[in-house]
Amino acid sequence: MTYLSNRVLTMEESVTLAAGARAKELKAQGRDILSLTLGEPDFVTPKNIQDAAIKAIQSGKASFYTVASGLPELKDAINSYMEKFYGYSVDRNQIVAATGGKYVLYAFFMAVLNPDDEVIIPTPYWVSYADQVKMAQGQPVFVQAREENDFKVTAQQLETVRTEKTKVLLLNTPSNPTGMIYTAAELQALGDWAVANDILILADDIYGRLVYNGAAFTPISTLSEAIRKQTIVINGVAKSYAMTGWRVGFAVGNPEIIAAMSKIIGQTTSNLTTVSQYAAIEAFTGDQSAVETMRQAFEERLNTIYPLLNAIPGFEVIKPQGAFYLFPNVKKAMEMKGYTDVTEFTTAILNETGIALVTGAGFGAPENVRLSYATDMDTLKEAVDRLQAFMLD
Secondary structure: OOOOOHHHHOOOOOHHHHHHHHHHHHHHOOOOOEEOOOOOOOOOOOHHHHHHHHHHHHHOHHHOOOOOOOOHHHHHHHHHHHHHHOOOOOOHHHEEEEEHHHHHHHHHHHHHOOOOOEEEEEEOOOOHHHHHHHHOOOEEEEEEOOHHHOOOOOHHHHHHHOOOOEEEEEEEOOOOOOOOOOOHHHHHHHHHHHHHOOOEEEEEOOOOOOEOOOOOOOOHHHOOHHHHHHEEEEEEOOOOOOOHHHOEEEEEOOHHHHHHHHHHHHHHOOOOOHHHHHHHHHHHHOOOHHHHHHHHHHHHHHHHHHHHHHOOOOOEOOOOOEOOEEOOEOHHHHHHHOOOOHHHHHHHHHHHHOEEOEEHHHHOOOOEEEEEOOOOHHHHHHHHHHHHHHHHO
């Protein structure tokens, strides 16, 4: 007899967190490990944000519960952020803040999905989407975003999988793991399709400010009033502000859905950690120069490492436009080294070179691996050198 639920027995472990944990374990054993696993900026949180958190602690404001959906002052700061980067305002009842973007996504799925409701997820996809849908008793429906189309899906592809149970279209642009960005015209077509078929759009915009080499991020919610009404925007401070440890995410959209998400938060976490809320207020309303400094650093790393990675035998890489990941196709590399399984190939790279990558299998891409360039240039260059030597051995 097992005491575990069927829910957890069928749940997959996060491959990114598992890869990161394995790298840390080996490093603790004395191995020379270069971890390119987690999507975590190597910068510390900007000082003005740290100072705001310290002030909140010292004043005593951080000592108490807040309303489940977030401090009114935080909602006002999020509205200021929306005005500046999305070009439209939202009311407080259209905003909810919670313990990280990941938990905001979970609260959304729990709020809107009934058993067997379908969520369309383009692949490759961030590892937690599918399992969160399943936890809410929904059904993930995958649509392959092909490499020849720069890892982007079309409305025609979506129509081939639409059924009467289709409730949500999930869009992540810039994408984790591919770093690709949908154009305004491409998003318009997807948004119009969703509106025509009364399908909710879940827009995961967490990497929207991390775009490079002149690329532009267009939030789908800005394209028309009809699309905006159909869209729930998910965003947060983790990636752009180097605040992964603060766990601050938010959602903006339909007040009925936002209220339902707030109810779930109230019955689970009670509220986002209060000190993190005060830190986020400063992040959204304070000096933004550190964000641009970090963006420029990521851009330099991408432009330096991309050609070097693409020159490794068997590695074929589409240059990303945003986020901070490279997602090479390693089918030829696996053939050269005698592997048919990408997870086994990734494990071999770790064991033989000390480079920790993430298997593409967890992203729905069995011919790819993901590496994060959210780390220092010396580490990235050393990792590429080791991969080159591994493939030439």
